[in-house]
Ligand SMILES: [Zn+2]
């Protein structure tokens with residue numbers, strides 16, 4: 248019996264439409280996910296605006312949480328899940344055979360032609376439902392899925408995505424541990440997730456910077472583990488970091504602010520000798536003014552780029568959510584119906600006057616506002 252799924256289809260910059268698409272057939276190696284929730288990512292706003300390379304039309308949504316609706320026998324064996332299980336789905340679909348994959352760096356796999364992952368594959372590529380802004384999503388044989396407990400609200404479980412980024416960017420890449428002072432630049436969902444992850448890793452002291460309009464986000468960062476926050480518009484951030492670190496600077500600096508390149512140059516000032524700097528905030532491919540490379544030399548800084556999240560960090564995030572010791576759900580501010588995808592994206596991008604979100608998600612089963 249042929250079934251259909253509602254799906255948001257992006258046909259061009261700032262053009263979304265709700266369509267009814269066929270739910271694909273599966274084979275022995277693939278599956279169909281019934282989407283319970285899809286997190287709204289900062290990059291969704293860039294995809295919506297058309298500033299990311301894209302082949303339209305496509306179905307957006309790369310932070311899926313859902314229930315296995317149908318699955319081939321071989322996929323069930325390989326993935327260790329069955330019909331009815333709740334799974335967190337990783338965005339990247341690695342080829343498994345390219346050099347990056349076999350060397351364990353599948354987050355930069357290009358073996359299937361460009362970046363291959365949910366919400367990036369065009370609708371024209373069979374079988375079509377490659378994004379989670381939909382009732383159902385296709386699960387490719389190379390999908391990476393993680394089983395999650397079903398008794399948590401979907402809007403909490405779907406936080407595996409930003410929290411996974413927190414663990415990879417603020418802990419795994421800079422090798423954060425006890426004794427480290429961690430400075431997080433930007434208090435968005437990835438910034439707050441970095442605070443939670445650094446705290447879980449035993450960081451000694453955590454400082455978060457933001458703008459004046461980020462007051463509520465900075466307050467939440469404090470509630471979820473930050474020791475100090477700095478409003479860079481009203482305080483001398485360099486002097487404050489100097490004072491809070493006893494003149495040493497931060498051992499780890501995590502740059503997760505959106506759009507502005509200024510914090511990248513500032514990160515060099517904030518870092519301690521031998522400090523590790525992780526750059527994860529994208530800036531629209533603009534150059535960084537006042538980047539003083541001599542600071543990298545004389546302090547022997549290590550600067551790392553962070554693109555995406557890998558399985559160990561997702562696992563750490565899932566364990567943290569399921570353990571329930573940290574009230575991660577405090578990060579979640581908004582639920583949206585599928586029809587309200589455009590509003591959800593614009594809200595996260597800060598385009599809706601008078602309203603702010605930290606983490607929001609689409610819940611396809613929810614009725615429109
Ligand atoms: Zn994302």
Ligand SMILES: [Zn+2]
Nearest residue numbers: 345348356358
């Ligand atoms: Zn590969």
